[in-house]
Amino acid sequence: MLEVSRLPIIRARKTDPESDENLRINPELVTDFLVRFLRDECIRRRGVSRAVVGVSGGVDSSVTTCLCVRAFGAENVFAFRLPYKTSSPESLTHAQMLIEMLGVPSRTIEITPMADGYLQNAEPDADPRRIGNVCARCRMVILFDQSMKLHALPIGTSNKTERMFGYFTWHADDAPPINPLGDLFKTQVYKLARYLGVPKLILEKPPSADLVVGQTTEGDWGISIPVADRILALLLLGYREKQIVRKGFREEDVRIVKRMVDSTHWKRKMPTVAMISTSAIGEYYLRPVDY
Amino acid sequence: MQFCAASVQLAPFKGRIEENLNRIAEAALRCSEEGAELVVFPETITTGYFLEGGVAELSMTSQELVERLHRALKSCAGNKTFQKDLDIILGFYEEEDGIFYNSGAHINFQKGNPALLHVHKKFFLPTYGVFDEERFVARGKKIQTYPTRFGPFAILICEDVWHSISATIAALKGAEVIAVLAASPVRGVSSTKYDNLERYERMLRAIGEEHGVWVINSMLVGFEGGKGFCGGSIIVDPFGKIRAQGPLAEEFILIADIDLDEIPVARQQFPALADLRSVLDNIIEQFQECEMQC
Numbered sequence: 001m002l003e004v005s006r007l008p009i010i011r012a013r014k015t016d017p018e019s020d021e022n023l024r025i026n027p028e029l030v031t032d033f034l035v036r037f038l039r040d041e042c043i044r045r046r047g048v049s050r051a052v053v054g055v056s057g058g059v060d061s062s063v064t065t066c067l068c069v070r071a072f073g074a075e076n077v078f079a080f081r082l083p084y085k086t087s088s089p090e091s092l093t094h095a096q097m098l099i100e101m102l103g104v105p106s107r108t109i110e111i112t113p114m115a116d117g118y119l120q121n122a123e124p125d126a127d128p129r130r131i132g133n134v135c136a137r138c139r140m141v142i143l144f145d146q147s148m149k150l151h152a153l154p155i156g157t158s159n160k161t162e163r164m165f166g167y168f169t170w171h172a173d174d175a176p177p178i179n180p181l182g183d184l185f186k187t188q189v190y191k192l193a194r195y196l197g198v199p200k201l202i203l204e205k206p207p208s209a210d211l212v213v214g215q216t217t218e219g220d221w222g223i224s225i226p227v228a229d230r231i232l233a234l235l236l237l238g239y240r241e242k243q244i245v246r247k248g249f250r251e252e253d254v255r256i257v258k259r260m261v262d263s264t265h266w267k268r269k270m271p272t273v274a275m276i277s278t279s280a281i282g283e284y285y286l287r288p289v290d291y
Numbered sequence: 292m293q294f295c296a297a298s299v300q301l302a303p304f305k306g307r308i309e310e311n312l313n314r315i316a317e318a319a320l321r322c323s324e325e326g327a328e329l330v331v332f333p334e335t336i337t338t339g340y341f342l343e344g345g346v347a348e349l350s351m352t353s354q355e356l357v358e359r360l361h362r363a364l365k366s367c368a369g370n371k372t373f374q375k376d377l378d379i380i381l382g383f384y385e386e387e388d389g390i391f392y393n394s395g396a397h398i399n400f401q402k403g404n405p406a407l408l409h410v411h412k413k414f415f416l417p418t419y420g421v422f423d424e425e426r427f428v429a430r431g432k433k434i435q436t437y438p439t440r441f442g443p444f445a446i447l448i449c450e451d452v453w454h455s456i457s458a459t460i461a462a463l464k465g466a467e468v469i470a471v472l473a474a475s476p477v478r479g480v481s482s483t484k485y486d487n488l489e490r491y492e493r494m495l496r497a498i499g500e501e502h503g504v505w506v507i508n509s510m511l512v513g514f515e516g517g518k519g520f521c522g523g524s525i526i527v528d529p530f531g532k533i534r535a536q537g538p539l540a541e542e543f544i545l546i547a548d549i550d551l552d553e554i555p556v557a558r559q560q561f562p563a564l565a566d567l568r569s570v571l572d573n574i575i576e577q578f579q580e581c582e583m584q585c
Binding site for chain 2: 026
C-alpha cells in the first residue's frame with residue numbers, strides 16, 4: 001500500500017484559451033451533411049439542380065463552390081467573378097485558380113460600369129464603406145439575374161462569424177435563399193476548406209472583404225479570427241463576459257466580440273414591420289419556410 | 292413470445308399527408324413481405340415536424356388517421372385485402388376536441404381490418420432553442436402501457452426519452468417493448484456521428500439495460516428549412532445492446548427479431564426494475580417532498 005503522501009494525483013485540465021475545443025468539427029461528417037442539405041433544399045424541395053456562386057478568391061466562396069460541385073456536379077455549378085476597379089488582381093487570380101481546379105463553367109463580369117453608373121455620376125464623394133455596399137448589392141443583382149437565366153439558385157457564402165458580427169451588406173451578401181456555411185464559424189470553414197482541397201494560396205492569405213486596398217478582416221475587427229471565434233463560441237453557448245475572461249481571455253477582446261454581436265442584431269432580421277393586427281406576418285402568422 | 296419488427300427511417304414531404312401516407316403504406320407492406328409483423332415509423336411522419344401555425348391545418352383525429360392509413364394500405368395493396376396481420380406505430384399531429392397534440396398511434400390491422408390500440412400524446416414538449424412545441428401543441432397527461440398481440444407496449448416520443456423518468460414509468464406499468472418515435476434535428480458535428488444521435492444511443496441503451504425492455508426506435512430523416520434530421524434509428528435489446536442500427540440521414544428499413552423471452556433473463560441478471568418496485572412507496576414520498584419544495 002502506498003503512503004498517502006505518495007499517492008499519484010490526476011488533476012482535471014483547466015480551460016485553455018488557445019484550445020479550439022468548442023470549434024471542433026469532423027469535416028467529413030459536415031461535408032456529407034452540407035451536400036445533403038444542398039441537394040435536399042435545391043433539388044428535392046425546389047426542383048432546381050443548378051447553382052450560381054459568386055467566387056471572390058476567398059475561403060468562403062471557395063468552400064461553397066466545392067460543396068456545390070459535390071452536390072450538383074461541376075457542369076451544373078456556375079462560378080462568377082465580379083470584380084470592381086479597386087478589387088485586388090490577386091483575388092481574381094485566386095478565383096480563377098479555384099475555377100480551373102474544379103472545372104466549373106465560369107464568367108467574369110466587371111461591375112465597375114454598373115456601380116459607377118450610380119457612384120461616379122451621382123455620388124462621387126461616397127466613402128469606401130458606401131462603395132463596398134453598392135458593389136455588394138450590384139453583385140447580388142447579377143447573381144440573381146444569372147440564376148434566373150441559367151435556371152439555377154444563387155448560393156450564399158456567408159459564415160457564422162461574419163453573420164454574428166454583422167460583417168456583411170444587409171440584403172446583399174446575406175440575400176441568397178440557400179446558405180450552406182451560415183452556421184459554421186470562420187475557423188471551421190478553414191478546416192472544411194483544408195479537407196475539401198482548397199488551394200493553399202487561398203488558405204494562407206489574410207481574409208479580406210477586398211473593398212479597399214490593403215484591407216483585412218482582422219484589421220477591421222481589431223481581433224484575430226481564432227480568438228474572435230473562441231470567444232464568440234463561448235458567448236453563443238451562454239457564457240457571460242466575466243466567465244469568459246475567467247477562462248483566460250483578454251477583457252478587451254471579449255468586449256470587442258460582444259460589441260460587434262450586440263450592435264448588429266437588426267442585420268440578422270427581416271425588416272421591422274408595424275404590427276396592427278392579430279394576424280401579423282411572422283408574429284401571429286407563423287409558417288416555416290418550407291411549408 | 293417472438294415477433295419480427297421493423298423500424299422505418301423516412302423523409303416526409305412537408306405537409307403532403309396523402310403522399311406521406313402512401314409512402315408509409317408502401318413501406319409497411321414491404322416490411323410485411325420481409326416478415327415484419329410490427330412496423331414503427333418516426334414522429335410526425337404524416338406531415339413533417341416543423342409546422343408552426345400549420346399544426347392546426349394539418350392535424351387529424353386518431354380515427355381519421357386510422358381511416359386514411361387504411362385507405363392508403365388498401366390502395367397500395369391493389370385494393371386487395373392484405374391478409375397478413377400487421378401492426379403499425381406512427382407519429383402524427385392529432386386533433387382531439389379542438390386541442391392539438393404531437394402523438395403516436397398504434398394501429399392493428401387484422402385481415403386488413405383496422406383497430407386503434409393506443410394513442411400516446413407527447414408528454415414532454417421541447418420549447419427551447421430550435422423547438423417551439425408548447426406554443427402549437429398541448430402536453431399529454433399520461434404515459435401508459437397497453438396490451439398488444441405481442442405483449443405490453445408503451446410509446447414515447449422524442450423528448451419523452453430525454454427524461455429517464457418516462458421510460459421508468461412505462462417499465463413500472465409493465466411495458467416490455469417501448470417504441471420511441473423521434474424527429475431530432477442534427478446538432479453537433481465534432482465526432483463520427485451527430486452529437487444528438489450519440490446522446491440518443493446512450494439514452495436508449497440505458498433504458499433497455501436499466502429496465503430490461505426492448506426499445507424500437509424510429510428516427511425521421513430529410514431536411515426541413517435547413518434543419519436536417521439525423522436518422523440512425525436503433526433497436527435495443529433488454530441487455531442494452533444495439534441489435535440493429537440505421538445509417539445517418541438516409542431513408543432505410545431496419546428489421547430485427549424481438550424475443551420477449553429474453554426479458555426475464557436480462558431482469559434476472561440485473562433486477563433493477565424489481566428493486567425499484569420494492570421501494571416505490573418511498574420514492575413516491577421523495578417525489579412528494581420535491582413537489583412541496585418547488
